[in-house]
Amino acid sequence: MSVPQKLVVEGNDGTGKTTLVGQLAKLGFDVQDRGVPTKMTDDPDLKPRRDVLYVVLDVPVEVSQQRLARAGKSLEEQYHTIDDLTHYRARYLELLPALPHHVLLDASGTPAQMLERCLELLAGQGITPAEEKRS
Numbered sequence: 861m862s863v864p865q866k867l868v869v870e871g872n873d874g875t876g877k878t879t880l881v882g883q884l885a886k887l888g889f890d891v892q893d894r895g896v897p898t899k900m901t902d903d904p905d906l907k908p909r910r911d912v913l914y915v916v917l918d919v920p921v922e923v924s925q926q927r928l929a930r931a932g933k934s935l936e937e938q939y940h941t942i943d944d945l946t947h948y949r950a951r952y953l954e955l956l957p958a959l960p961h962h963v964l965l966d967a968s969g970t971p972a973q974m975l976e977r978c979l980e981l982l983a984g985q986g987i988t989p990a991e992e993k994r995s
Contacts, residue, residue, distance in 0.1 A: 862935045864911045864961060865987055868895035871917030872948050873939050874924030874931075874963045876974055880917065888989030889982075897959060901951040910960045913987060915978065916952055917967035935972040961985075 867889055869877045874972065876987045877893050884891045897914055919927075924945050925935055933940055939948065956962055963981045967974050982988070 862986075865890055865911045865915055865990070867891040867915055867982075867987070868897070868909075868912045869893055869898045869915045869917065869954060871967065872919075872921075872945055874927040874932075874945070875915060875917035875919050876927070876971060879971045880915075880967075880974060880978060881938065883938065883971065883979050884978070887979075889987075890990060897952070897955055900955055900958070901948055904955070904958075908959050912961065913982075913985060914959045914960055914962040915981075916956065916959075916964050917974075918953070918964055919967045921949060923968055924949075 867884065869881050869891060873879055873933075880894045881891050895912065895914070896906055896908045897916070900908065921942060925940070925942065928940050929935060935941065938944060953964075956964060963985065965974070965978055965981060969977075
């Protein structure tokens with residue numbers, strides 16, 4: 861079975877999902893921010909879609925919190941605390957074997973560095989932007 865061309869970007873808050881989704885969409889990729897794996901972190905009985913490639917972003921919890929703080933987010937909010945970030949980071953990593961198609965992306969560094977790493981991973985999977993969106 862070939863790897864799907866649709867992408868779903870997953871990961872903890874503060875990993876850079878929104879930024880990466882915007883960058884990939886501008887390049888013509890069929891991409892969305894979050895999907896079934898986010899729900900699977902609380903309900904492992906859910907089944908992931910087989911028609912997408914899940915791009916799971918990962919950074920140390922401290923990096924997530926630093927990014928959230930820089931964005932003006934409350935670090936006391938649910939999903940932003942050290943305990944929640946630690947728990948959900950572990951859950952995402954535990955879910956990887958259940959995802960039919962996925963890549964794990966080190967989301968540390970600048971948005972440009974993260975995009976470059978992502979594009980390399982996608983190219984390795986044979987995934988390219990939709991032809992009609994290329995300029």
